[in-house]
Amino acid sequence: MxxxxxxxxxxxxxxxxxxxxxxxxALAAPAPCERAENYAAQSGAALLRIDELEVRKAAERPVAKPGDQEKDEPADSVFSDIDPTTDNPDDSDSLSEGIGMFGTNLLNLADLSHVTVSELDRGGSGGGAMGVPEAASVSDVGVGESRTAMVATTRINAAGYARIADAKGDLSEPVIQQAPPTHDKATTRNTAAGDVGPLTVGKGTIAAHARWDGAMACGKAAGETSRADTELKKVSLGDLVRVPEKLVSRSTTALERSGGETRTVASSAVTANRIDLAGGAIRVRVLRQPTLVACMSTAGGEISYTPAAIEVSGEGITTKRLSTAGDHADVTLRSLEAAPFPGLDTLRKGAPLPLPIIPGLPKISSPHLESAPAGGEGTRVRISLGEVRQARKGRAIAAKATAIQVAITQGGGSDASSASDRDKKGYGSATTLAMTMGFGLMEAAAVAPAADLEGVSAAGGTAGGLPITGxxxxxxxxxxxxxxxxxxxxxxxxxxxxxxxx
The missing domain is CATH 1.20.58 (Methane Monooxygenase Hydroxylase; Chain G, domain 1)
Incomplete structure (x- = not known):
């Protein structure tokens, strides 16, 4: 018992x-995502871009007298309703296709616009002496470009790019950093002052930084994924346009987590203090810096745009402040004839940057490029604040904006030269100029997976994405x-x- x-x-x-x-x-150490989800973002910023610039030297020909049957021929149109960031058909499903520039392009700095020299105005019959072109034009050339991208589903998950000039030449070489592997520090380069065709740029600094955590692919980790910066001490286009103080462009992409929700964020910003136009006769002071942010999560997305606020002034000019997108100011000046720009006829757009492809981005409507008011001699200037343009498609959203738009036309001769004097000489105006330029070009796009696909973990189970052992x-x-x-x-x-x- x-x-x-x-x-x-x-x-x-x-x-x-x-x-x-x-x-x-026991809970094992964090494992990489079993499947990468459709988290993506892309952004870009540029200090300035020449949308269109044409300088035309008129042929020496008699001006029609009153009563003559012949009428003055209109100058060739250099302002176009076509978006200079038109999609590149070879970039199917890229952000360039998606937002026109980059995916993008606010800038589409990836599109291959080019310089043209009028074949009708070259040396020879009716042309300039020794074969010098009588007219030269350039379009879609940018300065101070910074761009970033983050794509969870590709081999390169994060990348940053920055360069001084979107034009062929020494100053067009970019700094590039990509991840993985992740980087603790940015790649940085100091640049010397130099010329980009008719543009003169001061000393500068370009930097790119890319970081990546494997858990970001399924939205289980957060943080900044890429950043790019371009800084210039100054930039000018002859006496027509001068930015005499430091200006900076910045673009970033990131993953953010809040309340268990993951969202992609793309942001761009440009900083400048002052712009002088027409030999300093017009002064533009920047009172509020512009920013553009796009974000998207499984719950939805939004665009946040802060327009620039500026003050336009000058001797004999009524001071005017612009603070709302679409506001504009028109100024007419008495001035001498337009000056030529050395190097204009040799300026060429640079090669596109190797941006990752982001599928599924929506297209954005093209902006209307305004010219300065026509009529009369002298210099006519229109300064306006650009409006944001945006579009969305499913869980993708994109936007672009040009903070400040400047349009200038200059007729040959000055008002001091009377019409009777010109009639006696029998010759018309010597040189004309037409230009549209944008300051603070920004773009942003963000993509998130559909709600039923977010956050697939590597191990399954119910341990917060961690595999269970034991x-x-x-x-x-x-x-x-x-x-x-x-x-x-x-x-x-x-x-x-x-x-x-x-």
């Missing part, structure tokens, strides 16, 4: 000990209960036998 009781006690003790001393399940809890529980039942049964049988003998 004593041995039976001892056996029962031993079995019961074994059951309790097995349940209490068995190793508990024995299963249900098996341990069944084993413990079984051992306890065996022990209890042995005790009951011993008690019954004892009673029966009594």
């Amino acid at each position: 004593t041995s039976a009781r001892s056996l029962a006690a031993s079995v019961a003790a074994l059951g309790f000990a097995s349940a209490l001393t068995a190793p508990m399940p 024995p299963r809890l249900d098996v341990l529980a069944y084993a413990g209960v079984g051992l306890l039942a065996v022990g209890a049964g042995a005790v009951l049988m011993t008690i019954r036998r004892r009673r029966s003998r009594l």
Whole structure:
């Protein structure tokens, strides 16, 4: 009897000990995502871009006298309703296709616009002396470009690019940094002052930084993924346009987490203090810096645009402040004829940057490029604040904006030269100029996966995306209960036998 009781006690003790001393399940270290989700963002910023610039030297020909049947021919149109960031058909499903520039392009600095020299105005019959072109034009050339991209589903997940000039030449070489692998520090380069065709740029600094955590691919980690910066001490286009103080462009992409929700964020910003136009006759002071931000999550997205606020002034000019997108100011000046720009006829757009492709971005409507008011001689200037243009498609959103737009036209000759004097000479104006230029070009696009696809973890299970190791809890529980039942049964049988003998 004593041995039976001892056996029962031993079995019961074994059951309790097995349940209490068995190793508990353990959480393994974080594992990479089982499947990358459709998290993506792209942004770009440029300090300035020449949309169109044409300088035309008129052929020496008699001006029609009153009563003559011949009328003055209109100058060739250099202002176009065509978006200079027209999609490149070869960039299917790229951000360039998506937002016109980059995916993009606010800038589409990836599109290959080019310089043209009028074939009708070259040397020869009716042309300039020694074959010098009588007219030269350039379009879609930018300065101070910074661009970033983040795509969870590609081999290169994050990238930053920055360069001084979107034009062929020494100053067009970019700095590039890509991840993975992630980088603790940015790649930075200081640049010397120099010329980009007719543009003169001061000393500058360009930097690019790319970082990536494998858990970002499924939205389980957050942080900035890429950043690009371009800084210039100054930039000028002859005496026509001068930015005499430091200006900076910046673009970033990031993943943010809040309340269990992951969202992609793309942002761009441009900083400048002052712009002088027409030899300093017009001064533009920047009172509020422009910014553009796009964000998207499984719950939806939004665009946030802060337009620039500026003050336009000058000697004899009524000071005017512009603070709302679409506001504009028109100024007419008496001035001498337009000056030529050395290097204009040799300026060429640079090669596109190797941007990652982002599928599924929406297209953005093309802006209307305004010219300065026509009529009369002298210099006519229109300064306006650009409006944001945006579009969305599913869980993708994109936007672009030009903070400040400047349009200038200059007729040959000055108002001091009377019409009667010109009639006596029998010749018309010497040189004309027409230009549209944008300051603070910004673009941003963000993409998130559909709600039913977000956050697929590597291990499955219910441990917050971490794989479970060790024995299963249900098996341990069944084993413990079984051992306890065996022990209890042995005790009951011993008690019954004892009673029966009594």
